[in-house]
Amino acid sequence: AEDLTVGFAIAKSGWMEAYDTPAATAAMIRIEEINAAGGLLGRQIKVVEADTRTDRAESAKAGLDVLDHGAEMMVVSCDYDFGAPAALVAEGEGINSFFLCAEDVKAGIQGVGPNSFSSSVLASVQGATMAEWAHARRNARTAYVLEDTFIEYNKGICTGFNWMFPQLDGAGIVGSDTFKNDDASIASQITRIKALPEQPDVIMLCSVMPGAAAAVRQLRAAGITSLILNGSAVDGSYWLEATPDLSGFVVPVQGSIYGDDPRAEVEMFNKAYEAKTGGRPASQYAYPGYVLIDLWAKAVERAGTVDGAAVTAELEKMQDEPTAFGPRSFSSELHHQNTALMQIIEITGGKPARVDEWRISEPVPLDVLMGR
């Protein structure tokens, strides 16, 4: 049969490239697996690519470009802002679109339309996971929230944390502050923390690189020893040099890249990734790429077609659908994970390691996600 075309409208240059390439590589791994096993609906999957150059206008053009090359499903950038223009093009054609790893609730029905999905885990879930886990396992009762206003993802983490933490027994947020990712110094923010009568048990840092690494270094340099929490965005050991011998830093991830994930499939994937690229994944952001192809392919098999609406209907039927990185669910209200089993990675003495896993006790409600 004729090939089935999947279009990748992703960043192959500019700063998003660092996120998009690993996830796209992971997606390719799953595609190759499927092709090796005989393809999808008996058709081999063919991939066409276009570069968004980390630019919104180019993103829309990239979307059109892959459509012109016959794409029947579209994979778009890892971030909502840079993926949405392309995803909207797909939506206009009635085909499915998947964000590689966007974690803003708008990457789906709310911000694109009924046929758009993201297989990653919402930023708010990451924040809420940190809140509940730190409360339960580290006895955190006081928290300080430090929000980087750079991108919506950061705000999402803080939203989740701010929702969950105060609900917990005896826990309270003792202060909060904001900074900008490219601030040359966050000395004033640190001074404010140090002026607290008592150091907080945890500091919820809602930030991404490079600001997150800079903030951690400055916090520790100022002698603040509280446990620091963040979202998945800072997973990976590549940035740890910034604060030698860092300890007491925790992030939630979908799977561990450090070889210690209790699920064998995760390590199998890491090996496959290494075989394909010559190196292990640098962060957990490869995983959602693999998951999205996996889920979409299943839905296509079940629907027996690649037609957008039919596949969407199948995807929305998925409740705790097993994947290598934990179960995934979609509904007609949310095309994103508002709860997930997350691995907890802690950095101690400059070494990251999986220490625990956690699933929040209650999904983050839609109202909270939508900022209401």
Place this chain on the structure above:
Amino acid sequence: MSLQLLFDALALGGIYAIAALGIALIFGVMRLVNFAHGQFIACAVFALIVPSTDALAVLGLGRLPAPVLIPLILALGAGLAVAAEALVFRLMRNASPVALMVGSFALGVALQNLLLVVYGGRPKAVSLWAELSHPVQIASAEVPLLQLIVIVTVAMILAALAIMLRHTRLGLEMRAAAEDFTMARMLGVRANRVISGAFALSGAMAAVVALVLVAQTGVADVRMGGQIMLVAFIATVVGGMGSLSGAVAAGLAIGAASAFLQAGLPADARPFRDAFLYGGVILVLLIRPQGLFAPVGAKPRV
């Protein structure tokens, strides 16, 4: 608390001041607003690590001991700036200030993309002089050692430059060439050499900023330096065109204002910090259009 805040303000202001000096030096000599200055900073930062697009950064030059590393990076910054002058700006001598500015911007874009190609888009971690991050106690304040060093370094650089410009031959020639290039040459000033000198100094200032930034934040990112460059540019104008000490003072003032706003604004208004800051800039300009520290007679007489 307030002493602590003073240190915060001085340290941030100090970084802006050195950056502003780098911008003002070239602006003074060539009427060029060098938008590539931010990329000079980024290049000086990336010079510390081995070129590679891997996620994990490997220190190259950055491993050298400080007494070797510092002069080397300063020289690199200076060399880059001098090369930029020779290859781009010297050929644009007759262009208008706007054209020069756009040219410098294009140069910045080229440099940034070159860094992207060579090092990849992912921010990298660079552990430089981690030991400077230890806090020291000064009266009621606990200040990271690095902050102190920044403050002292800025003070020293400024003093040295002020002396250089006011009291040395080269300083005088720089200021003369800044005003009327050909006339200065007609008086025997080796103008190209003077301009190269200004660029070298400016590039070295970019390198100083780079080292301070890396030591402070521990990261290297291709976009770093951009925001600092803009603040420095604003400081140059707010300080008073053509006044180097004005640029420095305004750099300090903007940094300090930013730190004080961050400390003083209510939580809800804090994300809007920069809006207040820039509103203040407009206000200052309206009150003193020629800049806070404009030299006497800077306002052209009729």
Place this chain on the structure above:
Amino acid sequence: MSKLGVFDLAVRYGKLTAISDLSLSVAEGERVFISGPNGAGKSSLLSAIAGAVRAAHGRIEMDGEILSGLGVEGIARRGLSMVPEGRRIFAGLTVQENLMVGAGMRRDRSAIGDDLETVFAAFPILRERARSSAGALSGGQQQMLAIGRAIMTNPKVMLVDEPSLGLAPKVVDEVYDRLCQLQELRGLTLVIVEQSSARAARVGGRMLLMRAGRIVGDGDAADFAARDLLTEAYFGGAA
């Protein structure tokens, strides 16, 4: 051998020819006035000699050495100094700093102080305003500064473009007195663009008449003033 030689010079601005086929020789220690109507090319000639304007054609020599290729500063460093049209003082520098810019290339450091005295003696107002910004000086004061600045380079040849422009008559007297004095003292070669033939005659020297980019008259200044050659030069003989 002549101090300054110009051979077959042409200067063009785009399509406009400002000077063509101009040759000229000035002896060491000579005083030469150049006169002629507006746009005759007087300033262009001076600029071309100083290297500030590129010659389209021809050759300029000082002490037998070809100047083109030395660059503006190279020419200045060989002892040729210019007081340009429009003064071009450094408005942001102080008066004293303006004077010192030109002293930078001198070897005889010890004499700089004396020259500064000479300039201040010639133009006392400059001493008075030494520390204030040059941009605030009145037009005439700026003209004095420009001349003083040229003197500070201790030149062997000095080109002066309309020194009396904007100067009070009394100051013009002074300026010429000083220039002549210096010339005697140092054997300076002077080339001066001067519109007033009466003035040139009073000061004395050789006079060149320029019109339309060429030299159309060459003789003693006093003779020019006496005869009506000037009018002829201005109006092309039609008058």
Place this chain on the structure above:
Amino acid sequence: MVLALEQVGVAFGGFRALTDVTLSVAPGQVVGLIGPNGAGKTTCVNVLTGFQRPTHGKVILQGREVSGLAAHEMRRAGVARTFQAGRLFGGLDVLDNLACTGVGLGLRRSVAEHEASALLNWMGMAALESRAAAGLPYTDERRVAIARALMGKPRFLLLDEPAAGMSEAEAADLAALIGRIAAELGVGCLLIEHNVGLVLSVCTQVVVLDGGRIIEKGDREAILGSRAVREAYLGTYAEAA
């Protein structure tokens, strides 16, 4: 109905550029303003045209105090000037240079151009109409600057060294022009010049400034006869004259 300075003083920081200066110009009159370099002549013009606020004293126009008006408002009130440097709008042609003043005074562009054309004709410069202002020879530049100042029939015209750099013959032409402006247009002129011959030939009244103060006022004879003026200003000119 005059333009006048009353007891005007101007200080720059501690430096007093003008002290107690009182002078006036009437319509149709040509007043000369001479004095050594730095005497304060240009500063007087700046004060009269709103470019410089007096530290003391008043500027009076037609009996009304106008000390606080901005430069463009003074122009609209009928006080025009030229500059020591030409200051034409280099990128525009000559006609547009004049038209600029026309539109500055509130005319429509076509009306302004019409008037500009007529004025250039009156001054015998119609041929220059389409020339770019930047490439003009010096003399023409000065004359265009004067024409530009004459747009919209100002009541007063202040000329700052219009003859600088001109030859005797050209200066004589200029003198004739100034005479016509005063006589035919009824404009009151204030003429700053170092060309004393020119000043004495066209001015009915001459004011001599030195060090920011008026040291002499009067007609040709009074000026040439004054010892103070000779010592402060004229030098050999007095002998030559």
Place this chain on the structure above:
Amino acid sequence: MPSQHQLRRRSAATTPLLLGLLLLTFVLVALGLGDRAIARMAAETLIRVTMVVGFWIFVGNSGVVSFGHAAFGCIGAYVSAWLTLNPAMKAALLPGLPEGLAAADWPVLPAAIAGGLAAAVIALLTGAAILRLSGIAASIATFAFLAMVNTIWANWTPVTGGTSSVVGLDRYITPWVALGWAFAAILVAALHAHSASGLALRATREDEVAAAASGIDRYRHRLLAYTLSGFFCGIGGALMGHFIGVINPDGFYLGLTFLMLAMLVIGGVGSLSGAVVGVLALSIAVEGLVRLEKGIAVGATTFALPPGSQEIILAVAMILILIFRPAGLMAGREVMLPARWVARRGT
């Protein structure tokens, strides 16, 4: 017989028509190639023409460099989005919108015009303060204005959506719509340049002091041009929003500011034609390089530039243009019919 000056004025009147023809040809060629990507590029280019011509109205005539015009684009884009977005969506994404805006469900054309008008009003209000300054101080003030708008837009989440994008704008911009607006901008720019106010403004550009001595109230004329130029930048922003379908404060920040400046300077700030030619030249160059980066097939082999080289090549090309033509491609000249053509018609 008309004077040379009059003939030149008459030829100048043909400039907007010729530029319009140039753009029309551009659209016809782009559509004629039958490639959707090129058609989109054409539409985007024409939107930029609208913005850059608007930008030129102020910068070109006043000689004051503005860094603030991207902010007008931002305002135009958001106002149009507020007015046209489906109310249910607004209730969800922008809960802080005032009643009237939240309920608005306007058609696109009036909304775009409203966007332009809103930008013009903001330009008038902010210009009233900023334009008291001149030279580089004014430029910095416009930059500060841009930074303020960006900070406010990125953080006033209930109303602007913050750093996250506002999506779902009607994507109605075709090359023809964009052509219409681009031509409107050119026409208005030309009319303004020929008006009394335009002439007065150019006089202040040449010499502020002499302009004041000519009775010209610099402030008033600058403010008018600033407002007019704010309008077209606002329109351009609105069009951009309805072209991509997604808007975000960062899309109207430094990147756009420098893109507009670069287009203007490369084309030549000195003339309206320069503004138009600059946009066309840079847009076409970018498109060409992007295609080269993707690779073009020559026979059996494909040649492709390495990723990222597109930006570098473009930057180097810009520098070369500035070195060899410091006054831009048009160097201050306008495209116009030769004087003798209009002379024949005129007499």
